Amino acid sequence: MEKQTILIVDDIAMNLDLLEQELWDDYILVRAENGEQALQQADLCEPDCILLDVTMPGMGGLEVVKKLRESEKHLATPYTPVILVTALSEMSDQVRGLAAGADDYITKPWEPEDLHARLKVALRIGELQKALARERDELQQALSNLQATQAQLLHSEKMAALGKLVAGIAHELNNPIGFIYANMDHFSRYVGELQAVCEHASVGPEQKGRAERAFQTLNRLIESCTNGAQRIKQIVLGLRTFSRLDEAEVKAVDVHEGIESTITLLAHQMKDRITLHKTYGDLPLVECYAGQLNQVLMNLLTNAIDAIEGQGDVYITTQIDGETVQIAIRDTGIGISEENLQKIFDPFFTTKDVGKGTGLGLSISYGIVQKHGGEIRVESAQGEGTTFTVVLPLRMSVEAGEDAEGDRVE
Ligand SMILES: Nc1ncnc2c1ncn2[C@@H]1O[C@H](COP(=O)(O)OP(=O)(O)OP(=O)(O)O)[C@@H](O)[C@H]1O
Ligand SMILES: [Mg+2]
Structure with a gap:
């Protein structure tokens, strides 16, 4: 010994x-x-x-x-x-x-015997205490692993539930908004006909004036209803594209469609505060899990929006580079410190207020991109802004696909 x-x-x-x-x-x-x-x-x-x-x-x-x-x-x-x-x-x-x-x-x-005996007892106690401390550390580790897994599960359940909810609403809205939008055309035509008939009606000038004003108002209403219906159609389309969450197979996807649907969902958060600049390259379809890619875009865009206090700009650039596509999202926000840059992909790392951020957005995005065989790069300067670049292979390798199938990140 x-x-x-x-x-x-x-x-x-x-x-x-x-x-x-x-x-x-x-x-x-x-x-x-x-x-x-x-x-x-x-x-x-x-x-x-x-x-x-x-x-x-x-x-x-x-x-x-x-x-x-x-x-x-x-x-x-x-x-x-x-x-x-x-x-x-x-x-x-x-x-x-x-x-x-x-x-x-x-x-x-x-006394020598006394010294030896007491030393032995003390050493035994020390051993036991060390073993206890080791076991306590192991338990602590196991507990925090469990908590992390539980939170990841909750988050993925939340995203899956959100996907289902969004898909359900989009489905229900799709038909009615379809016929409202289509009917606006007929509506406008029939009002036009009615107006033509009225113009030839034998009524006094005062009545004619009233009818003309009514038709003017009616036409304005029709125009604004058509615009409104058009917007709802766009939103429903955005919801439908976004909610492809439970699509389990790899599909050839139009990345720009995913970006646009995500922007639609975030539009109210940007409003007049953030100016969006899009520079889209000529991209082929990309093989990926569409719903998961949308989640990555959603997380990165949300972070970009959150990083900007007051007015600012977000630049979305896509381009093809060899066998990969690159999607860069740059913001003119607060930036990330050197120290935090090491931690942003860690689960639960957040600088946002309690209840605002869970700190899972980037870690989940990282997992998704990894499973697609791609990578996320980040560059940031404090006070100037941050650029996240997602690099995705045009074709998912067989291993990446199988891996993702076996252990999906929602
Ligand atoms: N574009 C960005 N600009 C500045 N800081 C950023 C940016 N993106 C991420 N961060 C930093 O990284 C942290 C982690 O981001 P992450 O998306 O993982 O979590 P979160 O946004 O805080 O919360 P969640 O996404 O779960 O709601 C953020 O709290 C923020 O400090
Ligand atoms: Mg986030």
């Missing part, structure tokens, strides 16, 4: 020599001649037990124990057993030492 390490601390060299002679055969010994040295050595060699003299010039034994137990500073030592070595007359020190965090004490001059 490997020898255990004992740190022996005493300001009198002869006392250290005595301990050394007694313990040399069974343990690895490390010496310290004052309190400061004791703390340094405890940090360096992480002993399994410390034999600590109480009365020393400078930092005394009790202070050393207190410092050792401040776990923040001495990560390795909060559980190291400490045995105080005291003169008989220091009874009150022994009690105070135990209260400060020491585990036991022996009195000088010590």
Whole structure:
């Protein structure tokens, strides 16, 4: 069995020599001649037990124990057993030492059997405490893994439920808005005919004037209703495209259609505040899970909008580069600090207020893009803005596709 390490601390060299002679055969010994040295050595060699003299010039034994137990500073030592070595007359020190965090004490001059027996007990306690701490850490780790998985599940359930809801509403709205839009045309034509008839009717000039004004108003109403119906049609189309969430197979998708449908959904968040600049390249269809790609676009665009305080610009650029397409979303927002840039893809990392951001948008987007065999790049300058670039292969490789099939990110 490997020898255990004992740190022996005493300001009198002869006392250290005595301990050394007694313990040399069974343990690895490390010496310290004052309190400061004791703390340094405890940090360096992480002993399994410390034999600590109480009365020393400078930092005394009790202070050393207190410092050792401040776990923040001495990560390795909060559980190291400490045995105080005291003169008989220091009874009150022994009690105070135990209260400060020491585990036991022996009195000088010590008996060899006593010393060995107490060391063994202390070492056993130390082992048990270390094992407990290890198990506690493992449990803590398992708990936070579980919490992370649970939150991811909740988020994906939420997105799936949102997809279903949106799909349902879009489906229900599609027919009525279809016939309203189509009927507006007929409506306008029949009103025109009616107007022509009225113009030839034999009525007085006052009646004619009234009819003309009524027709003018009617035409304006028809125009604004047609515009309104057109807008609803666009929104329904946007909802339908977006809600392709549960489409499980890979399809050849028009990326621009996905971008447009996402913009439609976010339009109310941008309003007059954000100016959108689109530079679309001539892209072929891209093989991907359409609903998932829309989620990535939604997350990136939402982040861009959120990053802009007051007025600002968002630039969406698409282009083809070899066998990949690149979708860049640049904003003129607050930017991301060097330090945060390392963490933004971590699940739950958010700088947004409680209840506003879950910190999952980017980590989920990252997962989705990875499963498509692509990558997300980010460049940012604080106070200037941020660019996220999604690079997607035109064709998903077989492995990427299978992988995504087996473990889908919603
Ligand atoms: N375009 C951006 N500009 C500035 N900071 C950004 C931008 N995109 C992401 N971030 C930073 O990265 C963090 C993590 O983004 P992420 O999308 O993962 O979570 P979130 O937006 O905070 O919350 P959620 O997307 O879950 O609602 C954000 O809180 C923000 O600090
Ligand atoms: Mg986000």
